[in-house]
């Protein structure tokens with residue numbers, strides 16, 4: 429008879445427990461969750477098998493488990509679990525523990541995993557932008573809150589785009605992309621799917637699978653309907669699909685606006701006709717679009733925050749990772765809107781301080797992306813492309 433040696437990793441089980449999977453030991457393997465999950469495929473369904481791997485500390489199995497990334501965290505399985513083992517929380521905890529270790533420096537992943545790391549995460553950009561402020565104030569004859577020649581508040585007087593904001597955010601963004609890419613390659617190399625299908629005939633290129641994933645998961649959020657079409661769970665929480673769509677579309681609008689302003693600014697140096705001056709007037713179309721994006725962001729955040737507050741703690745709880753991401757996006761949105769209001773109200777000191785905080789929070793959002801729940805979006809997309817290519 430073939431023998432199988434199990435290598436339990438107790439440190440991994442402890443990390444899972446800390447990341448939100450503390451109820452997993454209650455599982456008695458009834459498989460109700462796998463039946464309840466609207467996403468699980470018929471061959472080797474989840475999350476029952478993941479529950480047993482997690483409680484045995486089988487880190488290798490969970491790391492190689494592509495199914496972990498198919499889960500939409502809808503909570504149907506937890507609602508119907510007769511033991512209160514919270515399988516949805518365990519699936520989220522396993523993803524958090526795995527992707528936090530995919531990238532280096534791992535110290536950031538450690539800081540990201542608990543509130544005690546927050547002061548370090550905040551201190552890095554706070555110091556960075558303070559040094560920028562101090563240097564620029566030196567150029568302005570020691571003036572920390574200078575006005576433009578026409579007497580208006582212009583944040584660029586201190587946080588000058590060409591030499592501070594643009595290069596710092598470019599480096600941060602592309603640095604985060606590079607770290608994420610390495611993380612994705614590492615994750616992809618670890619996958620060893622259970623219950624594969626043999627794909628006969630011509631298969632599609634990965635690029636078309638990526639398009640299918642973007643269409644189903646990002647653009648239309650169609651897969652979220654499958655969660656709602658699952659077994660009745662008597663849940664009454666705000667619609668997660670609407671909150672997610674508002675957030676995703678607002679990010680797209682704000683990214684588009686940023687790109688247009690960057691093209692207008694840098695392109696305007698070569699083609700003066702396309703030059704965009706900042707700050708833009710409130711009636712300028714790009715500014716109108718930016719403010720629509722900001723309002724959608726606030727609305728999406730409100731829906732998702734309210735939904736998390738409505739969760740029944742006996743069935744599903746929000747982890748520190750969930751609150752960290754929601755919190756940082758709230759701070760980015762609120763400081764962005766507030767900085768604009770204070771600038772228009774012409775109160776110079778608070779306007780500059782709030783704008784400084786806005787830069788700190790935006791930097792935190794992008795620089796720590798590979799270790800935060802937002803990085804999950806990229807890892808998950810990669811995993812979904814993988815499962816479609818694999819034929820799961």
Ligand code: SF4
Pocket residue numbers: 454455456457458459460461462475476479508509510511512513514515
């Ligand atoms: S998590 Fe709950 S529903 Fe799933 S197998 Fe364990 S006890 Fe059953």
Ligand code: SF4
Pocket residue numbers: 464465466467468474475498499500501502503504505506515516519655
């Ligand atoms: S949270 Fe939803 S998608 Fe994830 S395993 Fe449970 S039922 Fe399936």
